[in-house]
Every structure is written in C-alpha cells, then in structure tokens.
C-alpha cells in the first residue's frame with residue numbers, strides 16, 4: 001500500500017441480513033482525502049489481510065468514509081474479520097481512495113445495475129448524479145428485501161430526484177429476476193451503464209453490452225479470469241537492470257518480490273489496479289478485470305499480480 005491513513009471505526013451498524021455498515025473517520029478527526037463516485041479504499045486489517053471496499057457515502061464528504069461488508073460464506077479472512085472481530089474504536093490503515101469505476105458525469109442518462117453488496121459504489125453514484133441533477137435509473141437485485149442493504153436510501157434518492165429505482169428479489173414468493181439483456185437493449189441510446197455485483201452478473205452484463213462497450217462500465221469484486229501462471233518467460237526490469245525467469249506456478253509479482261523489488265499490491269487477483277506496471281517491450285497475457293479491450297490491445301501497462309506474457313521476454317518499467 002502507498003500512503004496510509006489511520007482510520008478509526010466510529011460506528012458499526014447492521015445494514016441488512018449479513019451486511020454491516022462501517023463509518024470510518026480519521027484518527028485525528030481531520031479531513032479525509034476527497035473521493036469520486038465509484039472509488040474504493042484498501043484497508044489493512046489487523047489480521048494482516050488487505051481488502052478493497054467501495055465508498056458508498058456522498059462524494060464531497062470528507063469527515064468520514066462509509067463502507068459496507070457482506071459476510072461472505074467463502075470469506076478468506078476479510079469479511080469474517082470485519083463482521084466478527086472488528087469493534088467500534090479500532091484503528092485500521094487505509095490507502096488513499098482509488099477509482100477504477102469512474103462515473104461519466106457528463107452523461108445525459110445513467111443506468112445503474114447492482115447485485116447484492118455491489119450496490120455500494122452505485123449508491124455513491126446515485127448520490128452524485130442527484131447532486132448534479134442528472135437523470136438515472138437503478139436496478140437492484142438481491143435474494144430478498146431483507147438482504148438488500150440501503151434499499152430505503154435508494155428509494156429516497158429516487159423519490160427526491162424524480163428518478164426510478166427497481167428491485168428484484170428473486171427468492172421472495174412471486175419475486176422475479178432482472179432481464180439484464182432486455183434492460184441493456186431498452187435503455188436510451190446515449191445512456192452510460194454501470195454494473196457491480198457477483199461475477200455471473202458481470203459476465204452477463206458484459207455480454208449484454210457488447211454493442212456499447214464505450215458506455216458500459218463494470219466493477220469486479222473477485223477475479224475475472226484465472227491468473228496466467230504458465231511461466232516459462234523472462235522479465236527484464238529496466239530501471240533496476242535485473243533479469244528474472246518466471247517459472248510455472250508463480251506470478252510476475254511473486255518473482256519480482258522475491259528479487260527484492262518492491263511493487264505496491266493489494267488484491268493480487270487483478271481487480272484493484274494497485275500493481276499496474278508500465279510495459280516497455282514484449283506482449284502481456286492480460287488477465288485482469290480493469291483494463292478495457294482497447295487498453296489490453298495497446299499493451300502499455302499490465303497487472304503483474306495475475307497477468308503473464310505471450311512473448312518470451314517482457315521489459316517492465318521497474
């Protein structure tokens with residue numbers, strides 16, 4: 001992690017079944033670094049786990065960061081710690097806000113699509129769009145109403161601005177699932193679409209928006225593709241003048257780290273962007289969830305935690 005900000009857990013609150021809301025403030029109660037809608041912070045948890053969480057409060061607020069965490073049954077230590085061990089008053093180290101899920105504030109119309117805890121960055125976007133007076137609609141999928149955190153806030157934001165919010169609780173009697181493909185065909189032709197939720201939903205969204213890639217935005221919480229771990233290539237670190245062999249089963253980040261070169265990293269699965277590294281020569285085998293198809297083709301940078309090489313040699317700006 002780069003610059004670290006010590007944050008105190010000011011308040012923990014139940015937001016829905018299995019979802020807790022955390023209010024985080026600077027330990028010295030001073031103003032926090034401003035953030036934009038869609039941004040996230042990386043928290044260093046006391047159990048040595050690093051996790052990224054989207055900020056859900058209104059961009060412009062500097063007295064607190066608000067995050068929400070779903071207690072995932074597949075937790076590898078992050079969400080379980082946040083739910084079971086973290087207490088009000090505890091201090092966590094945070095990165096500065098980063099944004100891989102930028103809101104196009106000039107868009108005349110925005111369509112926000114959330115699955116479960118994926119509502120968090122979209123809530124911040126809806127707040128921002130209201131502040132800008134822009135038109136939007138929000139579609140929120142959850143198992144039941146009791147699982148849908150911030151549903152009342154979403155309804156209130158829609159009511160206050162004359163925009164529309166739709167809910168899909170597919171495990172409630174009579175509940176129905178969102179027709180994602182139909183929705184993506186139906187929205188106005190100039191709309192920007194944003195989707196955050198589980199991987200299956202994001203994959204379906206990407207398929208449904210193939211015709212409008214330049215207006216479709218996604219945020220993955222988990223890896224999009226398997227990491228490239230076939231190895232068998234060489235990495236030259238241009239700045240340090242080091243040449244390293246990447247064997248099968250190891251990431252470039254692992255090999256570079258073992259060689260004593262420090263590269264900031266967090267998620268290690270291609271979703272946070274922390275390890276993005278400039279490519280000076282060679283062709284990457286991109287496996288991250290952040291770069292667009294055009295950026296992957298341009299081959300200017302790569303996430304070295306999960307991406308490998310298609311060429312025998314990669315020269316990196318390290």
Ligand code: FES
Nearest residue numbers: 266268273275305
């Ligand atoms: S560490 Fe998160 S993208 Fe590489």
